[in-house]
Amino acid sequence: MKKLILTTAALALTSGMALAESHGMTVRMGTEGAYPPYNFINDDGEVDGFERELGDELCSRAELTCEWVTNEWDSIIPNLVSGNYDTIIAGMSITDERDEVIDFTQNYYPPASSAYAALDGDVDVKAGVIAAQTATIQAGYVAETGATLLEFATPDESVAAVKNGEADAVFADKDYLAPIVAESELVWAGTDVSLGGGIGIGLRESDTELKAKFDAAITSMKEDGTLNAMLIKWFGEDIVTY
DSSP: OBOBOOOHHHHTOOOOOOOOOSTTOEEEEEEOSEETTTEEEOTTSOEESHHHHHHHHHHHHTTOEEEEEEOOGGGHHHHHHTTSOSEEOSSBBOOHHHHTTSEEEEEEEOOOEEEEEESSTTOOTTTSEEEEETTBHHHHHHHHHTSEEEEESSHHHHHHHHHTTSOSEEEEEHHHHHHHHHHSSOEEEEEEEEOSSOEEEEEOTTOHHHHHHHHHHHHHHHHHTHHHHHHHHHHOTTSOOO
């Protein structure tokens, strides 16, 4: 559900590759591998998490062969557009800014909340120093509130900044922060904020056939209850489902 803030440079990138139009084609699934429980690298060095399980199931239903590729968050859209992989399945919310550069499937995760976490629940999140992952819509939101924005390359670094006193609070997806708050000295602060239109698979605008395959697979998972079961498995009973 992180929302990348796009730059003019990203708009200029184009892809020189086209996907084959046959069943069973290999699709390279691009993810960050650093945003549990959406995606992370497990002890065996493999991509794991909700989006790994979801992506494998979608590829099975769409009769595609999936290969998983990891990429740093701040260049994940440019490297999709330039052809380094074929999809982005990385907790990426659907936004108007992104839709100007790439295309999206329907969402596979409903719109959800972003939240603040701090060492002190009474911290003034509108006037303090707020940490957020760079190039996310959360970072853009903080910049507009009047708070001092402190950006970090990874979500872990943004949380660490609060724990070591460098920032007053961190602002990120609530589902990402929830286990951290439950297991550490951090507490919720301020009020939740609804951002974005849910999470979808990002694709190049030219890959209309691939989008149609994934849309059909997502629809089938929504209709048979498989997607809801997967959401509950990874995010708990309180998750908003379809």
